[in-house]
Amino acid sequence: MTRLAAVRGTVRPGWEGVREAFARGQADDPGAAQLTVHHRGRQVVDLWSSGTAATARPFGPEAIGVLMSVSKGMVAVCAHLLAERGLLDLDAPVPRYWPEFAAAGKAGTTVADLLSHRAGLPAFTDEPAGVAVPALLDRDARVRALAAMRPVWEPGTAYLYHALTHGHLVGEVVRRVTGTSIGAFFAREVAGPLRLDLWLGLPRREEHRFVPQFATRPGPTAADVARAVDALGLPPDDRLTSVLRAAASELAAVTEAFGTRRGRAREFPAAGGIGNARSLSRLYAALIDEVDGVRLLSRSTVDRARTPHTDHLRPPEPLDRFDGPDRSRFGLGFELPRPGEPLLGEGSFGHAGAGGRLGMAHPESGLAVGYVCTAMSWEPSAGPDPRWTEWTTAVREAADGPVRG
Numbered sequence: 238m239t240r241l242a243a244v245r246g247t248v249r250p251g252w253e254g255v256r257e258a259f260a261r262g263q264a265d266d267p268g269a270a271q272l273t274v275h276h277r278g279r280q281v282v283d284l285w286s287s288g289t290a291a292t293a294r295p296f297g298p299e300a301i302g303v304l305m306s307v308s309k310g311m312v313a314v315c316a317h318l319l320a321e322r323g324l325l326d327l328d329a330p331v332p333r334y335w336p337e338f339a340a341a342g343k344a345g346t347t348v349a350d351l352l353s354h355r356a357g358l359p360a361f362t363d364e365p366a367g368v369a370v371p372a373l374l375d376r377d378a379r380v381r382a383l384a385a386m387r388p389v390w391e392p393g394t395a396y397l398y399h400a401l402t403h404g405h406l407v408g409e410v411v412r413r414v415t416g417t418s419i420g421a422f423f424a425r426e427v428a429g430p431l432r433l434d435l436w437l438g439l440p441r442r443e444e445h446r447f448v449p450q451f452a453t454r455p456g457p458t459a460a461d462v463a464r465a466v467d468a469l470g471l472p473p474d475d476r477l478t479s480v481l482r483a484a485a486s487e488l489a490a491v492t493e494a495f496g497t498r499r500g501r502a503r504e505f506p507a508a509g510g511i512g513n514a515r516s517l518s519r520l521y522a523a524l525i526d527e528v529d530g531v532r533l534l535s536r537s538t539v540d541r542a543r544t545p546h547t548d549h550l551r552p553p554e555p556l557d558r559f560d561g562p563d564r565s566r567f568g569l570g571f572e573l574p575r576p577g578e579p580l581l582g583e584g585s586f587g588h589a590g591a592g593g594r595l596g597m598a599h600p601e602s603g604l605a606v607g608y609v610c611t612a613m614s615w616e617p618s619a620g621p622d623p624r625w626t627e628w629t630t631a632v633r634e635a636a637d638g639p640v641r642g
Contacts, residue, residue: 240264246284246298251638255282258631262624263288267453268612269296270593270624271514274632275522277603282632283515288612300448301434301513302609303495305590306400308510311437312407313542313570313588314524314533315422316352321538325414327352327569334413341387351406352570353546355396357388357553358406360484363476367486370494374503380409389480395553398565401487404437404506407570420504428516430531431523435512438504447511449496450592450613471555492591492613508590517607521587521598525605539600543568543586578621581606581633593622602636 242263248256252274259272263286274282287296304311319325325334327348332339338346343356350356361368361379363386372378383405389397399406408419415422420437428435439447471478488508494500495509503509523533534542547567551557566573571586580587580597581604587597592613598605608625621629 242266242286242288244284244286246282248284249281252281252635254631255628255635256284258627259284260286262627266610266612266624268451268610269300269448270608270610270612271298271300272628273514273518273607275518275526275528275605276636278522278526278528280515280518281635285514296448296611298515299434299446299513301439301443301446301511302448302611303450303501303508304435304510304512304517304594304596304609305492305508305592307517307588307590307594307596308437308506308508309403310571310588310596311423311427311435311510311520312404312411312419312506313352314427314520315411315419316348316407316570317534317538317542318426319411319414321534325410327541331410334410335384337381337384338409340385343388343392346388346392348407348410349546349569350392351403351410353396353567354399354403354565355394355547355550356392356399356402356406357390357395358383358386358402359389359397359399360480360487361402361405362386362483363479365479365482365486367483367490370490370500373487373491374494374500374505376405376504379405383409389477390553394550395557396547396550396567397552397556399507400484401491401505401507404508408504408506418504419506427520427533431516431519431528431533433512433516433520435510435516435520437506437510439501439511441498441502443511444498444501447501448611450611452613469556469559475555477553477556488591512609514607514609517596517609518605519607520605521596521607522605525598525600526603536600539586541569542571543573543584543600545573579629581629589622593624595622595625602633604632604636606632 241260244260267289269288271285331346411419522528551560563577566575572588574580581599585599589595593610595608
């Protein structure tokens, strides 16, 4: 007999299969989870499961949690809003907006390079130990360090995921253009008009709704990081080796920091977004359709955002020898479908977050999805999160079925 998790919430007629698929996917998950789906701008699925592990706070549809790299989609929306308003040229050199960034051979780096992980700055330092908390949460210091840093490769000629620096890089461009931080800009121009429970920097007044994530297995230690990098067979004295170690150490440190009030309050835009599935789905729905009178981006802007910008590139040497069909694909700030992360199929765009979070949309089918969970697994996987597999299929089938919306 198929095991099902206890699921609460609502689905519209024709979407009942999504509820059962979500229940199957959460059956073995000790953590809580939320799943919301919009279709043609209308909410059609709103579900949640409390999981089997006891949490310090009750979990329901209003609960909020750390979004990890789903936050990068929030950052990208801000950049595309400015571009659509004629305030930011994504093909322009970064120093046009941020003059200090021209240092150390970065004068030709474009805003598009920052958005698509081509900038050659995948960590905040060259030192293998990385930057530790609390210095890691000092946004101004990290921005100054990135402006002064020499890129690991010539910007635009290769790409490698900028797990933590991405938000500071794009966020500083947004700050130079608008005069306000990216968290404040997102709150005013995106979350406010759409009434979203999404933040880059969680206000104290919302702390009572926060439900912490927990690890289903321990996160990587410094020794684990060193062994993982060594397993790649990179030269131990190579600068890329040091930067990779730094990036992994910084990720582990900042993930732990998000478990503290101080860490949640700071704007850490690449990974520190806070929110829930309802608001993620609503955000992505408003990128491709009108939601309660609000549409954030035009069709042409969305098409530009989801155009591949890394398919013609490879990872920097010597990592390029590990290049394969499952490699990450990026548009301008958004992830694109690949075998290990199919999203909603060809044409869809969005961003996943460590531990299983996911926000995405598919303009052609009118689908937008938000999924937030509390169980954080550091177990590497070659394929999509197993919790996603059945409900993503069910969502696509429901959108194609005889009863829609």
